[in-house]
Amino acid sequence: xxxxxxxxxxxxxxxxxxxxxxxxxxxxxxxxxxxxxxxxxxxxxxxxxxxxxxxxxxxxxxxxxxxxxxxxxxxxxxxxxxxxxxxxxxxxxxxxxxxxxxxxxxxxxxxxxxxxxxxxxxxxxxxxxxxxxxxxxxxxxxxxxxxxxxxxxxxxxxxxxxxxxxxxxxxxxxxxxxxxxxxxxxxxxx
Amino acid sequence: xxxxxxxxxxxxxxxxxxxxxxxxxxxxxxxxxxxxxxxxxxxxxxxxxxxxxxxxxxxx
Numbered sequence: 001x002x003x004x005x006x007x008x009x010x011x012x013x014x015x016x017x018x019x020x021x022x023x024x025x026x027x028x029x030x031x032x033x034x035x036x037x038x039x040x041x042x043x044x045x046x047x048x049x050x051x052x053x054x055x056x057x058x059x060x061x062x063x064x065x066x067x068x069x070x071x072x073x074x075x076x077x078x079x080x081x082x083x084x085x086x087x088x089x090x091x092x093x094x095x096x097x098x099x100x101x102x103x104x105x106x107x108x109x110x111x112x113x114x115x116x117x118x119x120x121x122x123x124x125x126x127x128x129x130x131x132x133x134x135x136x137x138x139x140x141x142x143x144x145x146x147x148x149x150x151x152x153x154x155x156x157x158x159x160x161x162x163x164x165x166x167x168x169x170x171x172x173x174x175x176x177x178x179x180x181x182x183x184x185x186x187x188x189x190x
Numbered sequence: 191x192x193x194x195x196x197x198x199x200x201x202x203x204x205x206x207x208x209x210x211x212x213x214x215x216x217x218x219x220x221x222x223x224x225x226x227x228x229x230x231x232x233x234x235x236x237x238x239x240x241x242x243x244x245x246x247x248x249x250x
Contacts, residue, residue: 099244102208102209103208103237133209182208183206183239186206187207188208188210
């Protein structure tokens, strides 16, 4: 029964900023996941989620988002690099859940206007991922100079990213399957 | 290890206790239940192999 369900790997678009180029990267990653057998995906745009600022954590939990996190086996988090770190609203949303993430895989996709492809935001994000109980893979996708990677309509201009995304997803799917088996069958302390 | 298996509220299957999370809080209800040697309370996470549902409860 465990293997009847396809793996669920939603893509989280982690910025609400107008003109965000990360949206192209997120759509591209979702398209790459859709090509895979036995894996379902959905693009979750945090700008579409209710995000009260007068509370945090459980206090702002959105039932629909929490349900998606419950059923997820892995997350692809697409984050731009703003002043060397991640958008505060992305963390605000992620902090609204906890048990939903534990022992699930995560892969981070960094996006930057400059040449570094979000390497600094990814390094900055790792302690957060760990504290949420997610298990980060050791592959990233780095969209540096993002304005030259996608045109204004979101069309990919550099086909090398297809191979890079493929390797990233190979690792993420392996981790997602392994962790699902563990969550389902391996009891703590056994 | 969990004291007893949790039963999935969605499909009725037996759940697997796969994680314990140490939770720190200033809330009185949480402080009252804290494990003194760890400084916080332990929240168990359980997963349903049948439908993928997740549940948690405070460890005793």
